[in-house]
Amino acid sequence: MNASKGLASRAVSVSPSITRVLANAAMDVDGLIPLWFGEPNQPTPQFICDEAARSLSAGETFYAEGLGRPYLREAIAGYMSDLYGKSIGKDRIAVTVSGGNALNLAFQALLEQGDKVVTLTPAFPNLLAIPSLQGANVVPHKLQIKDDQWHLDCDAFLETAKGAKVVLINSPSNPTGYMMPREDMQKIMSVLRERGTWLISDEVYARTVYDDKVAPSFLDVSEAEDRLIVINSFSKSWAMTGWRLGWLTLPPSITPIIEKIAEFSVACAPPFAQRAGVVALQDGEDFIRQTAQSYKAARDQVCSALLSHELVSCPVPDSAFYAFFKIDGVDDSIAFARTLIDKAKVGLAPGDAFLVGEPGWFRLCFAQTEQQLSDALTRLSPFLEDPEKAQ
Numbered sequence: 298m299n300a301s302k303g304l305a306s307r308a309v310s311v312s313p314s315i316t317r318v319l320a321n322a323a324m325d326v327d328g329l330i331p332l333w334f335g336e337p338n339q340p341t342p343q344f345i346c347d348e349a350a351r352s353l354s355a356g357e358t359f360y361a362e363g364l365g366r367p368y369l370r371e372a373i374a375g376y377m378s379d380l381y382g383k384s385i386g387k388d389r390i391a392v393t394v395s396g397g398n399a400l401n402l403a404f405q406a407l408l409e410q411g412d413k414v415v416t417l418t419p420a421f422p423n424l425l426a427i428p429s430l431q432g433a434n435v436v437p438h439k440l441q442i443k444d445d446q447w448h449l450d451c452d453a454f455l456e457t458a459k460g461a462k463v464v465l466i467n468s469p470s471n472p473t474g475y476m477m478p479r480e481d482m483q484k485i486m487s488v489l490r491e492r493g494t495w496l497i498s499d500e501v502y503a504r505t506v507y508d509d510k511v512a513p514s515f516l517d518v519s520e521a522e523d524r525l526i527v528i529n530s531f532s533k534s535w536a537m538t539g540w541r542l543g544w545l546t547l548p549p550s551i552t553p554i555i556e557k558i559a560e561f562s563v564a565c566a567p568p569f570a571q572r573a574g575v576v577a578l579q580d581g582e583d584f585i586r587q588t589a590q591s592y593k594a595a596r597d598q599v600c601s602a603l604l605s606h607e608l609v610s611c612p613v614p615d616s617a618f619y620a621f622f623k624i625d626g627v628d629d630s631i632a633f634a635r636t637l638i639d640k641a642k643v644g645l646a647p648g649d650a651f652l653v654g655e656p657g658w659f660r661l662c663f664a665q666t667e668q669q670l671s672d673a674l675t676r677l678s679p680f681l682e683d684p685e686k687a688q
């Protein structure tokens with residue numbers, strides 16, 4: 298008997314992560330510079346690690362509350378209230394085991410089989426896969442490029458969003474760095490409020506902005522009981538990708554539902570990681586400021602090198618840590634990325650992974666040292682100059 302015959306069709310049909318497949322195949326390539334994954338190259342700051350070690354030594358190794366330890370929920374509520382200049386109560390906060398887990402819980406709480414979910418593309422692939430795996434009909438709406446910047450026509454988007462149960466917006470965006478202006482948030486929020494549509498706002502890059510303290514947020518333009526769920530994570534801002542810690546900001550009436558369903562998946566976030574989360578929030582501002590400055594310098598280094606090639610176009614981002622660029626003349630991005638692994642020894646994520654809808658696009662994560670980036674750009678240069686070399 299073939300065991301795989303009896304599997305759920307959603308699980309079988311969901312596309313695997315293209316980037317993961319490429320990266321796995323390149324595991325043994327000696328000297329490869331991997332710029333395909335979305336994570337900072339530096340380890341978690343020592344003061345955060347020390348707090349987790351202290352917690353472990355103190356025996357904090359037991360199950361914790363489903364919504365998170367009260368002291369972390371309190372710390373997150375205080376951090377969010379300060380950041381957005383409005384009172385956000387602890388009753389609105391649920392600690393999760395990563396931003397990814399937060400997205401899963403939010404969709405689990407909202408979706409019925411066949412519900413329409415509308416989201417923006419190019420997108421982080423998990424944003425399409427998570428609702429699809431939960432039985433939703435996911436409808437992508439493509440951002441456009443206007444004056445060399447990613448741009449959303451709000452009216453067209455709201456037209457696509459008609460009949461949706463959930464609208465999912467990721468701003469600042471992975472992979473484009475698109476940051477939705479506050480006025481557009483205001484407009485979208487008020488139309489969705491009128492329609493009774495849910496909005497899930499993925500704001501895991503809220504602090505990865507170069508010229509401000511924080512990106513515009515749907516929390517700026519909403520009330521506590523609006524149908525809005527905001528996703529946050531410790532992964533990017535505090536270089537804690539491996540810790541698996543995030544949180545949801547919810548309408549208070551939804552918090553008990555999240556508590557109930559969290560119990561049936563991961564039960565709780567590790568208590569020592571939660572202790573570390575508190576010090577990250579309280580003492581992490583210098584780290585956030587310094588890394589934002591270094592990402593800005595890396596952005597300048599990478600974008601100016603890419604744009605020096607005639608065939609390359611690249612909207613220059615003000616947030617997140619990705620250059621999402623197009624090489625004219627490349628008609629198969631996945632094959633091209635494979636050749637770059639072999640010939641240039643640089644790992645890039647092909648645009649197909651983000652549903653960009655046309656060939657020639659690539660994502661490069663520049664949360665790396667200047668030297669790594671400089672080496673990678675030197676190696677890429679001949680292929681950017683003449684893509685035929687790789688085909």
Ligand SMILES: Cc1ncc(COP(=O)(O)O)c(C=O)c1O
Pocket residue numbers: 335395396397398421467470471499501529530531532538542543
């Ligand atoms: C837009 C976006 N949302 C959510 C996540 C998930 O982050 P994590 O699960 O590490 O918290 C990522 C990670 O790359 C992301 O880019």
